[in-house]
Amino acid sequence: MAVRHYTLDFNLSTAVDSASIVPALLSIFHEQELAETIHDTNGHGYLATFVGKNGRLVILRVHSHGLVTIDLQCYEDDNTAQLDNLLNALEKKLKVLLNDNVARIKKLPALVRGAKVDRYWPTADGRLVEYDVDEVVYEEDSAYQNIKILHSQQYGNILVLDGDVNLAESDLAYTQAITGSGKENYAGKEVLILGGGDGGILAELVKQKPKMITMVEIDQKVIDGCKMHMRKTCGNTLDTLRGDCYQILIEDCVPLLKKYVQEGRTFDYVINDLTAIPISTAPEEDSMWEFLRLILDLSIRVLHPKGKYFTQGNSVNLTEALSLYEEQLEKLSCPVEFRKEVVCVPSYLEQWVFYTAWKK
Amino acid sequence: MAVRHYTLDFNLSTAVDSASIVPALLSIFHEQELAETIHDTNGHGYLATFVGKNGRLVILRVHSHGLVTIDLQCYEDDNTAQLDNLLNALEKKLKVLLNDNVARIKKLPALVRGAKVDRYWPTADGRLVEYDVDEVVYEEDSAYQNIKILHSQQYGNILVLDGDVNLAESDLAYTQAITGSGKENYAGKEVLILGGGDGGILAELVKQKPKMITMVEIDQKVIDGCKMHMRKTCGNTLDTLRGDCYQILIEDCVPLLKKYVQEGRTFDYVINDLTAIPISTAPEEDSMWEFLRLILDLSIRVLHPKGKYFTQGNSVNLTEALSLYEEQLEKLSCPVEFRKEVVCVPSYLEQWVFYTAWKK
Secondary structure, X not given: OOXXXXXXXXXXXXXXXHHHOHXXXXXXXXXOOOEEEEEOOOOOOEEEEEEOOOXXXXXXXXXXXOEEEEEEEEEOOOOHHHHHHHXXXXXXXXXXXXXXXXXXXXXXXXXXXXXXXXXXXXXXXXXXXEOOEEEEEEEEEOOOOEEEEEEEOOOEEEEEEOOEEEEEOOOHHHHHHOOOOOOOOOOOOEEEEEEOOOOHHHHHHHOOOOOEEEEEEOOHHHHHHHHHHOHHHHOOOOOOOEXXXXXXXXXXXXXXXXXXXXXXXXXEEEEEEOOOOOOOOOOOOOOHHHHHHHHHHHHHHOEEEEEEEEEEEEEOOOHHHHHHHHHHHHOOOOOEEEEEEEEEOHHHOOEEEEEEEEEO | OOEEEEEEXXXXXXXXXXXXXXXXXXXXXXXXXXXXXXXXXXOOOEEEEEEOOOOOEEEEEEEOOOEEEEEEEEEOOOOXXXXXHXXXXXXXXXXXXXXXXXXXXXEOOOEEEOOOOOOEOOOOOOOOEEOOEEEEEEEEEOOOOEEEEEEEOOOEXXXXXXXXXXXXXXXXXXXXXXXXXXXXXXXOOEEEEEEOOOOHHHHHHHOOOOOEEEEEEOOHXXXXXXXXXXXXXXXXXXXXXXXXXXXXXXXXXXXHHHHHHHHOOOEEEEEEEOOOOOOOOOOOOOOHHHHHHXXXXXXXXXXXXXXXXXXXXXXXXXXXXXXXXXXXXXXXXXXXXXXXXXXXXXXXXXXXXXXXXEEO
């Protein structure tokens, strides 16, 4: 059973003495039959905890610098109307007591802790965001990662790999951005997709009748989940590993890229749809960046002289990671030029950078 | 000074007796010189609070149904490395103690409470989301509403009216959706904009050389803020109230719409960009929905028989509000048909519904 955690905070224009507000609040707590403990804070304001009979816990702090914080934790099956009344009574009383001294009142949506279905999937730039997910429709631990597919009312099903939101059924914008924003003509072309297990890129590109798409996805279990639960994204392309103009190889892309380099094979388009930190089956590199550069380098080497390399970058706010990535682009054995684009991918809840690179 | 509030939660596969984990955790708290209080929970699991010398507060609950929750509150100037160490030590110890019994560990980004710049602006469907805002660049209480313009690294400046995110400089998608998604030709047309004080619609439409745009915005202070801080949205259109092909009227749209109806004046396009719950200066209606319908009805009455009415609806998740809105569309004095579209507006962090209506 989950815990609902309410917060109610008052920013004050000037600090107040707790004695001027606490006694009037205590009567509210006592009405609720909450057992009170006043704590010694060593001069850091007033702190009292109140424990109720049904698992309720209230924490009242009157900080010494003009902030009053109230926490209310209760079980999810607790009486919501009663809790709303309690919070409203506290808010109303504090408004009266503090009168013109209130700079801001903030009551956030309750944090739901320990729920069966977790709704909090922080952004890449580390912000707390709550999704409207109501069901885990697929969950597997593969040899490579934890795979979840979550149902969201507004985004459709969302693929989450090791806790990172990868792609939702709403996210055609991602697929468009990583295939050249509709400005490319794939008809008759040779295409290599690295990763792409959700099938989104494959499903969009087969519509354009390319000569052949080779998709290299390491994790069969991603494909298994997506072909069942992300059909708005992959259509029927993942139902078989081989179609009219595509083949799906379930393997690590690094040895394959090396083989292609040796064979002198080239592609008109290489689309790197690996996760932000790709999986390595045989790490021969010193660091994540070395590994990223290895894949980049191999990808550019199998790129036709007039070909294009597309990839996702990172959150637009992770400027340091983006700079490091661009440094890798400068260090390749075959010199490239690149451009970037900032795109809104609906389910990401943050702006995302995509790169296009080509041989100089 | 803000309070940082960390949470660390363990979902267990089976409930545990607090005696099997608490003693080992206590040693961690004692190392930190935290003063311990054990509370009587009336059979609702184990609850202890720990108060530190620098305003730190830790709450440890071993719930009786297989959930362990830890809260850590501290001041924002507290030693982050020390706090990370404390949380990591607790997490590590709990992992060892609980061994194979852990179904999920969740450590959320810290909630920052009482900060000078508030980063939490919940979505219309009531979800907790944190924005990357770092500055309040404009704040005014007008006769009608609280107006804030917040700076976001990724969205540019964001206009927030009475706590609702209205539009950010990144949100051309909003303006495109509410002007017909690029499928309309405004050249030589008569256009009426209701609201629109951020200037986004005006700035986009003047580019198309309409005959005349009349924009009716009630709140001069919205215009004052946006013309200074939302220039990526409004360009220079708000610098004067009258341009080559537009005029901005600072007044309540309802009396004006009534006058237009009386005069028999019509427009090729009516774009209702009022806030979700519009401001009424002279409420003559029973309810918010009556007022919405009044504006809708007047808008359709001033619409040319071949004209189009565009408006924003609501969060796609607020299905009840959307249905009620569509009911109003059925009740107008002049019958209309309508269609709707779901659009991703970058700064909204939720999918948004837009409506187009036209006379039957």
